[in-house]
Structures are given as C-alpha cells and as structure tokens.
Amino acid sequence: MERGGSGVPGGRRKQRVSMADVAKLAGVSSQTVSRVSNGHPGVISSTREQVLAAMRELGYRPNSAARALRYGQFNTIGVILFSLSSTGNSRTVEAIATHAAAEGYAITLIPIDVPTQDNVLGAFTRMGELAVDAVIVIMEIHLLDTGTVQLPPGVHVVVVDSDAGDRYSVVDTDQADGARQAVRHLLDLGHRTVWHVTGPQASFAGQRRAHAWRAVLREAGRPVPPALYGDWSAESGYAAGLVLADPPDCTAVFAANDQMALGLLRAFHERGLSVPYDVSVVGFDDIPDAAFFVPPLTTVHQDFAEVGHRCVQKVLEQIRAGGGGQPGTDLVPTRLVVRGSTAAPRC
C-alpha cells in the first residue's frame, strides 16, 4: 500500500515489466507471452491462464514504444491548433478525440501559442519528431504557404478552416452557405440591407462568411455597407455595436460569431435600441449559450462534432490507404436557427 509500485527494495528506477519477465515467471517463452497479449490463437488454455496470471501478478503493460517501433506506426493522430479557447475549436477537438479513440487512436495536441511563422515552423518540426501517423491542422493554412514551411513528408494531413483544398484534404463547415442563410433571412424579413461584423482577417472562416455576406447583398441588388472588423471576441462585437448604434440607420446586423453578437446585443441595449424591434441580430456558431442571450439569438448552427468526425474518417482513410489522400474539400452543412433576435424592421 505504501510501496511505490516497484517491488525492488530501494529500487532507484522503476524498471518496467517486460514480456521477458512475465515469460520467466510463467515458465514460457516471451513469444508465447506475446501471443497471449495479442490474443493470437494457438495457445492452449492452460498455458494462456498461466501467462495471464503472471501478467496480473507483475502488473505487465505492453511497451507501446517497442510496439510502435515494431509495427512502424503509433496509432496516434496529431492535432495542430492555434487556440482551444474558441468554442468551435474545442468542440471540434473533442469530437476528433472521441472518434479517434473509438478507432483505437490517441490524440496528441500541438498548440501554437502565437501564430508567427517561426512558431508554426517549430510546431511542424516538432510534429515531424513526434509519434504521430497523421496530422489534423485546425488553422489557417496560408500561414504555411510561404514555401519555407513544409509539412513533414510521409505524414497524412487533413486541414480545417482553409481554402487549401487544392493541395490538402480539407474538412470544414459550409461557411458560405451558413452566411448566405443568415443574410437572406434578414433580407426576407424586409430589411433593406445588412451590416456585418467580421472575424479576424487572418481567419479563412471569417473571410468566407464576409464574402458570402457581400455576395448575397450584391445579388439582391442591395447596398453593401462597410464591414466592421472584429476578432471573434464579445468585446470587439461591443465596440462594433457602439459604432452601429450611433447613426441609427442600421436595422440588421450579421455577426460572424455568437460572441460578437453578444457584444452587439449589449451595445444596443446600452444605447437604448431594442433587439429585435429596432435592430435584428444574427450570429454564427450556435453556442449553447446563444439560446439564453437576451433576447435569444438567431444564429447559424455549426455541427462541430460532424467536422471532427469527418476529419478522423479522412485521416484514417489516408493512413489505411497508405497514400496521401486526394485533395478536396468536404463541407459540413449548416442550418439557421431562428430565435428572438430577428424581426421585421419597424415599417
């Protein structure tokens, strides 16, 4: 009960139990232990029992390094990302981890604290040294496009949030369609035009949403107001809201995510504008809290779990096929969830 787990008295370094130890105790060869350990047939049950007993007694656990060396693969997928703080990323990672686990793969996280060229390069270098069979990149891939940065050869890659579909396998939410639904919803309600608070310039998702917003307005022949630049944070949404509230000719805003929409709600409330009667607001993401904003937020639902799931599927396909998967973009559909933050404009 007090022992450190090592039976060796005063044992200075815990020597892990190997097959050879089990074999000795069970009085068999280590190959037989291997067969038992891997559930291979051709071991008589009495022998098997003996081996299992020895394993239990010694607390044997297979050494995965040796296994990986032998098999040439690690059963591990690396996930490179910039931040776990955003709802989207953490939910996607969670789905990746869950589905990977179901397939017998573990997930290794490689965070990049500041997305400088150097850091990204460093992460990829580290990645190369890491024990991973494949990599999922949840990040703006164009950060990697300077030519100096190369993904390690022989490592399978799937990318999220990127337009690199011509070179990599890409999985992403259908950003453009989601944004179109949001803007059309507002136009359908009778708004003359729709303002937009963008995500950060560097985000491809943000770019796509902004692009679709602009496209819908143009198609409908509506004036395109200048975009307000945000950075995903509620604070930036709040700042944008203060700007929009000032000359109150804005009746509808599409925020590129729910948190900025929250900032908008707060700014409008502070300035005495009623949502949705004075201004309609639509968000993007459908974070769980969105239904409990005041008023409940109309927003575009993203299926992060599905994105994660498809990433794992694609990456496993690549691993199993052996070759690099063919490039291409796999879009996960979105769906507009209409709640209380949108309404027809006051006449």
Added chain:
Amino acid sequence: MERGGSGVPGGRRKQRVSMADVAKLAGVSSQTVSRVSNGHPGVISSTREQVLAAMRELGYRPNSAARALRYGQFNTIGVILFSLSSTGNSRTVEAIATHAAAEGYAITLIPIDVPTQDNVLGAFTRMGELAVDAVIVIMEIHLLDTGTVQLPPGVHVVVVDSDAGDRYSVVDTDQADGARQAVRHLLDLGHRTVWHVTGPQASFAGQRRAHAWRAVLREAGRPVPPALYGDWSAESGYAAGLVLADPPDCTAVFAANDQMALGLLRAFHERGLSVPYDVSVVGFDDIPDAAFFVPPLTTVHQDFAEVGHRCVQKVLEQIRAGGGGQPGTDLVPTRLVVRGSTAAPRC
C-alpha cells in the same frame, strides 16, 4: 510532385528514412548521424555539414518510437478528461498543452464520453498501454474509487477537481474561497440571504462551492434557502431562474458558474425582474463573455491558465524525481470581479 514521397517507384510501403540511410549517403557511421542529430559535441564541422546535407536530402526525421524505446520515456503527458466543452476544461487543457510544449512534452488526450465505470476503466487501461510518462486527470476522482479501477502503477498522476489530496497530487482552483467571496459580497451589499444554483452533484468543484455558500450563510447567522440544482448549463440556470422569480422574495443569487448565471439573467428579464435592482446575481468562472452579459456579470475569476501551469509543474517534478509525488492539494486563488449584476437590495 505526384510521388507519394517514396522515391521507390511503385513502392508499396513508404519506408521511412533511418539513421542508417543517412549514414550511408553521408559516408559515415550511424552513430555519427546520431551525434549530429542530438547536437552532441565531438563531430568535426565538415563531417557535421555532410551529415546535415544528407539528412536534408533524404528528409530524415528521427523515429520517436525507437527513441522512446531507447530512453524509456515518451516525453508525453496524458490528459484524461470528461469533456472539453466546458470553458474551464478547455482553458486548462490549453494551458497544460502550452506549458508542456515549452518543456518539450507533448499532450495526449484521452476523452471519456460517458463517465460510466466501464468507460473510465477502459480509459485507464488504454492509458496503461499508451505512450505516456504521466497522467493528469481532470475529473471527479471518486469515480475511480470503487477499488476495481487502478491507475497503472509507475505512472505519475496529478488530479484536478478533486478531494483526493490524501492520495494524489491535486491542483485546483480555490473553489471554497471563491464561493465565500461571492456570498460575502452579496451579504455585504445588504442582502438578507443568498440563494444558490449548484453545479452537478457529481462535480467536486460544484460541491465545494455549495458547501462554502452554506458555511458563509451559517457563520453569518442567515437563513439557508434550499439549493437549486443545476448542471452547469445555461438552460438549467434558466429553469432555476423561473423558480426563483415566482415568489419574488429572492434578492440575491449565487450561481455556481457563469453559464447558469446567464440563464438566471434571462429568466429574470423574462419575468420582468431587473438585475441588479430587483435581484443581484453572481457567477463563477469569469468567462470572457461574462463582461458582456446584460447586465455585465459580477463573478469569481478563476485562473485556469495557472491551474494548467501548476499541473504541468507538478507532473514534471514527479517525472524528474522518479518517485510518486507526495499527495497534497495545491490551491490557485480566485478573485471576485464586481460588475453590474450586483447591487444593494431595494431597501
């Protein structure tokens, strides 16, 4: 450009480049390659250059499985958790990943989708087979206390969100003190008593917050209203809010997290109760959005980054010391952030 990366025409299995290949090309022994690869001294610069050139040409990457086998460690920390969806967990994990990376360690995530005994057991079994030097458990440790589940021997453990300080190294936010600050703040404002919306029963953090809430009220000789049970979600906070709004003798509520506080705000708003003039609300966590709720939420700030940091520190201490770290609880302080959701009661 089209090749799979393997120079072998029709090569069916990508054979990774090993030291031996580099050595052959550079015309040296593989040991010299090893020395160059690890930056050891005692290699003349001309030789070094030759080796480096060969590495570049072949795209050599060290095989971490072989390395791990050789060294007996993986430079990897496993993180077992129940969900990444909560702000707290994902921020903690992010901090863990960042600090671990700075120390040359990678993070392997082991998610547990449903916290049944079986799943937890499975995760720990898998853990034993995984390539990790230590484990950080972000979860209710009492799920493991039935005796059937054993952490693999020889693996170092640090636990978050638990009272298992007598058996494991525990790092946690000072839940009790945070809750005390919240409740005292409300009492100091003149509220006769404070209601409480709890976290899930299974959460130790939730239990602690509830316990401290009760203790402060008792110490102050105030009546202790029945707790309302929540599950961290905004929805459960909303449900609690509807209950509290009905017989409006409640002037102050302490919610065990910010999302439930959001639900409360919405319920009160819907019932025409003004926050903070009719009811004061305090949350817990200080999620980034809390400052942009309507009204801005008074809440207890948790330093998740610090929790993650200390986890990594402790775990590395254990790895380096070789022995299991001594049990004990390391508490990270909290701080009350007063915003607009609290005020003195209407006389």
Added chain:
DNA sequence: TGACAGCATGTTTACGTAAACATGACGGCG
C-alpha cells in the same frame, strides 16, 4: 508401422536509436 499433417511452443531476427566501449590518428612533451 512409418510417414506426415497439425499444432503448441521455442528461437532467431529486425525494427531505429544511442550509450558504452573500441580504434586509430595526430600532436605535444619528457
């Protein structure tokens, strides 16, 4: 009855790396 199939188990080897030890060349100093 002998030859051989089938089966349980043992032995050899290779995976890629790096520590430990071995070699050999060169130079300085007694």
Added chain:
DNA sequence: CGCCGTCATGTTTACGTAAACATGCTGTCA
C-alpha cells in the same frame, strides 16, 4: 624519439516486441 593523451569516428550492444522460421510432440491413415 617514443609514449600517451586527446579527439573524431566506428563497432557492439540493448531497449521490448512480434513476425518468420524452427522444433518436437501427438495422432492418424495408408
């Protein structure tokens, strides 16, 4: 002038596993 220390580099070995091959025993059928 020869001995030895130093330094660059090569050779051997071990890490734990599992495939491939080897062994030896049992039972069956011609």
